[in-house]
Amino acid sequence: MVIFVVCFIQKYTYLLTGRLKKMTKRKREKKDKDPNDEMSFLEHLEELRWHFIRAFLAIIIVSIVIFIEKDIVFDKIILHPKMPDFWTNRMFAKLSDFLGTDALKINTHPFQLISINMSGQFMAHVWTSIIGGLIVASPYVIFEFWQFVKPALYEKERKNSTGAVFYMSGLFLLGVLFGYYLIVPLSINFLGSYSISANVINQINILSYMNTVASITLAGGIVFELPVFVFFLSKVGILTPEFMIRYRKHSYVILLILSAIITPPDVFSQILVCVPLAFLYEIGIVISRRVEKKNKEELDAM
Numbered sequence: 001m002v003i004f005v006v007c008f009i010q011k012y013t014y015l016l017t018g019r020l021k022k023m024t025k026r027k028r029e030k031k032d033k034d035p036n037d038e039m040s041f042l043e044h045l046e047e048l049r050w051h052f053i054r055a056f057l058a059i060i061i062v063s064i065v066i067f068i069e070k071d072i073v074f075d076k077i078i079l080h081p082k083m084p085d086f087w088t089n090r091m092f093a094k095l096s097d098f099l100g101t102d103a104l105k106i107n108t109h110p111f112q113l114i115s116i117n118m119s120g121q122f123m124a125h126v127w128t129s130i131i132g133g134l135i136v137a138s139p140y141v142i143f144e145f146w147q148f149v150k151p152a153l154y155e156k157e158r159k160n161s162t163g164a165v166f167y168m169s170g171l172f173l174l175g176v177l178f179g180y181y182l183i184v185p186l187s188i189n190f191l192g193s194y195s196i197s198a199n200v201i202n203q204i205n206i207l208s209y210m211n212t213v214a215s216i217t218l219a220g221g222i223v224f225e226l227p228v229f230v231f232f233l234s235k236v237g238i239l240t241p242e243f244m245i246r247y248r249k250h251s252y253v254i255l256l257i258l259s260a261i262i263t264p265p266d267v268f269s270q271i272l273v274c275v276p277l278a279f280l281y282e283i284g285i286v287i288s289r290r291v292e293k294k295n296k297e298e299l300d301a302m
Contacts, residue, residue, distance in 0.1 A: 063133030179220025
């Protein structure tokens with residue numbers, strides 16, 4: 001599915017930008033151009049500008065598609081986590097029945113959303129389309145910026161970075177799915193049913209609901225990029241496996257705090273979120289160790 005989306009976006013963004021680029025790009029004669037010549041600062045800016053334009057157009061294209069397919073996007077995706085028949089809610093219900101308790105059953109009584117502003121539903125529609133476009137088009141956006149950075153790398157660095165776009169995109173989308181299928185239903189169940197008094201009735205605004213879902217899913221995507229951050233920080237020598245091992249306990253405390261921030265304030269949800277984050281941290285140690293080993297081999301070979 002991701003490959004299809006990337007190919008679709010790449011095809012239409014290049015069609016849209018190709019004609020404009022031909023009109024504005026300075027023509028160069030290959031016979032007069034030394035392949036070893038470096039690009040000037042303005043040429044780098046020109047190249048970066050077109051990467052920005054293609055990435056922006058990719059987001060716009062996907063956002064328009066999402067805007068048109070509002071029935072599927074809202075009823076089947078955005079609003080579905082608060083319904084009892086959502087996959088996560090059904091799995092928790094089965095687990096609750098297996099353990100013989102109702103404590104784990106979530107979102108059994110879906111609440112109604114309201115719109116208190118004249119343009120409330122329209123703005124929710126627009127912002128959902130934009131955020132959805134950013135998430136779905138993220139593999140192509142990462143690909144565009146990687147194409148800008150790639151020529152500046154040495155041959156060995158290019159080989160070592162093979163699959164960077166795939167891993168960055170995969171981790172981001174995996175984090176988004178993790179946030180959507182796990183953290184969002186738990187947050188909706190807790191925040192939607194929380195009450196300080198029987199005299200106070202929850203009437204949740206659609207924009208408030210959308211902000212909660214969007215912030216959680218995007219935060220999940222960013223947090224799951226931890227191995228990528230570890231790789232690049234280890235590559236430049238800022239982070240070492242010894243440092244990560246020495247401060248592992250401190251890092252776990254930070255991960256627990258982070259889990260408490262992005263989840264409802266109950267122990268079960270925090271542990272459920274912290275476990276995969278801790279797993280990513282351990283993967284980061286392995287990655288850092290491999291990067292340090294390669295750095296030492298390159299230094300010895302010099």
